[in-house]
Amino acid sequence: MFRRNKIPVAAVLTGLAAGLVTLNPEPAGAVSTSVVISEIYGGGGNNGAIYNVDFIELYNRGTTTVSLDGWTVQYASATGSSWQTTALSGSLKPGRHYLVKQAGNGVGTPLPAPDATGTISLSATAGKVALSDKSRALTCSSSCTTVPGVRDFVGYGSTASSFEGSPAPAPSVAASIGRVNGVDTDTNGRDFVKAAPTPYNSSVGTPESGEACSREVISGPAGLTAKTLEAGDPSGRYQAGRAVDSADVEHLVLWTDGVAEDLGVPALGANSFPSDVNGHGEIVGNVFMDGNWRGWRRRGGQFTPVTLPASALTADAVAINGNGEMAGTSFRAAYAQDGRATVWSTDNSARELTRPAGFNDARALDIDDDGTVIGTVSLLDYDTATTLDQRAVAWFPDGTWRFLNGIRPTDQTEAKAIRNGRVVGTTASGGILAWNAVSGDVTQLSPEGRPVEVNSTGSVTTTNLELILPSGVRRPLPIFDPVHGGASRVLTDANIVYGKASYYDEDLQATVAPLLRWNCGS
Known part of the structure; x- marks a missing residue:
């Protein structure tokens, strides 16, 4: 199950321990192989609430799409037999969630867009929730797990009169109970733990696996050994990297339509590397000079x-970007401290961007063709090398800016790349987010991995060596040896990916790392 980052390890251990203590175990129904209840939050709208409404979240842990037409989620008090129902509709793909919004009092953050809406007020401390493939309300107080039509059942809090195996822990105004890694052992006390609420709707889940992309090795200039390929333009015409000569001196390399050109040792210094290239073949990079790194x-x-x-x-x-505008970071203090996101125009004049109040570091990471810059602002404790707060930001050409917030209001976010107004980034705990730069609307593409690049179609490369298509299909980027690994660096608008991978060459008796091009466009 993909939600491995959702529940802290300490909370898992607490939940497991709780699941081992039960005086009156109740017989459970069959272990669900498809749709299960994955999270329950009953504190919505109360003083101190994280979200302004209650919610019930489902998850399809199976391998096939399930129709929810005619199904209901139902709720009763801890010892009650009067059940309230919320009708469900539509279908739920494997690895996807389904968010059911319930009642609330207005205090807290709004939920992500729900898949279904009801008016049930859930208890924040003890209650019973059922998932049924029937529309009629249950009438039981105990032994509810064996009622025909009940697909999954959760009794939570010590006073719950019905549950699977043992009751799940009690949530609170500020915490939900969530299923650990999608596991269903039919013991609520073992399967659920108390943690911060993380409501996910049907747009969030494990992307469907697709066919692996084809792979080929890229050659460097004659007489040099290709070492890195670090940058490329969206059209796929240009790529930039480095190669070494027989004396192990690094040269800058530019590939144009697949042909490698030796640009020699940069005049600013050999300790130089490219960071980006645009569709006109202009390269930007950095060099260590005068005791500091300096952009060029x-x-x-x-x-x-x-x-x-x-x-x-x-x-x-x-x-x-395609117009020749550059983005980066200027530093007013030594050791890369007191960073200011900065834009350079085509004539090389510099303009520092607004750094929001409450942050002492701002770094630009990418620039779109319309001049929109994305990056991250941080509140850093330099003495302890600790990040106290961090937020993704979009700076617009008119001088305005906006935060790019996470799914949860408490998430620390980081923007990585932008293309045609679509931003991809991550959170401190991982996962892949996508934002509309202008509106700030956010969706989660995957709860695992981190993004590398995004292209004009919305495809995204990840640190898990895969290409996630806009349809949600995930295409692997094959490497030689998982032990030695690899990395992608460049993504074109035609879904061509560039990077490298390592393996042990038995003939050379050494580890080698050839540059690669993956074709995911067909």
């Missing part, structure tokens, strides 16, 4: 250091 641009065969804004000691350059 290569245009018309010439390397030019970026202009430093007033008060800046140094600056790095990480991205360039």
Whole structure:
């Protein structure tokens, strides 16, 4: 089950321990192989609530799509036999959630868009929730798990009169109970733990697996050994990287339509690497000079250091758009401290972007063709190297900006890449988020992994060596040896991916890491 990051390990251990103590175990129904109750939150709208309404969340742990037409979720008090129902509809794909919004009093954050809506007020401490494939309400107080039509059942809190095996722990105003990793052992006390609420709707789940992308090795310039491929333009015409000569000196390399060109040792210094290239073949990168890293641009065969804004000691350059505008970070203190997100125009003039109040570091990570910049602002404790707070941000060409928030209001977020107004990023605990840069609307593409790049169609490459298509289908990027691993770096609009992978060469008696191109476009 993909939700491995949802429940803290300590909470899992607490839930397991709770599941071992039960004085009056109740016979449970058959272990569900498809749709189960995955989370219950009854504190919605109360003082101190995280969300402004109660909710019940379902999860399809099976391998086939399930129709929910005619099904209901039902609720009764801890010892009661009067059940309230909420009708469900539609279908639920494997690995997907289904969010049922219930009643609330207005205090707290709104839920993500629900898949169904009811008017039930759930208890925040003890109660009973049933998932039934029937529309009629239950009438039981105990032994409810064996009633025909009941697909899954959760009794929570110590006073619950019916449950599977043993009751689940009691939630609270600020905490829900959630199923651990989708496991259903038919023991509520073992399967559920108390933790921060994390409501997911049907747009969130494990992407369906697709056919692996084809793979081929990329060659460097003659006489050099290709070492890295670190940047590429969205059209797929240009890629930039590094190669080494026989003396192990690094050269800059530009691939144009698949042909590698040796650009030599950069005049600014050999300790230099590219970070991005646009559709005109302009490269930006960074070099270690004068005791600091310094950004540069290569245009018309010439390397030019970026202009430093007033008060800046140094600056790095990480991205360039199709118009030649660059984005990066300038630093006003040594050791890459007091960062300011910065944009350089085509004439190399620098402009620092707004750093929101309450943060002492702001870093730009990408720039769209319309000039929208995305990045991350942080509140850092430099003495202890601790991140106290972190938020993804979009800065717009008119000087305005907005936070890009996570699914949960408490999530610390980080933006990674932007293309045509679609931003991808992650949270401190991992997972892949996608935002509309203008509206700030967020969806979760996957609760696992982290994004690398996004293209104009909405496809996303991830650190799990896969390409997630807009349809949700996940296409693996095959490597040579999982032990030695690999990484993707560049994604084109045609779903061509560039990167590298390592393996042990028996003939050479050494580990080698050839550059790769994965074709996921067909």
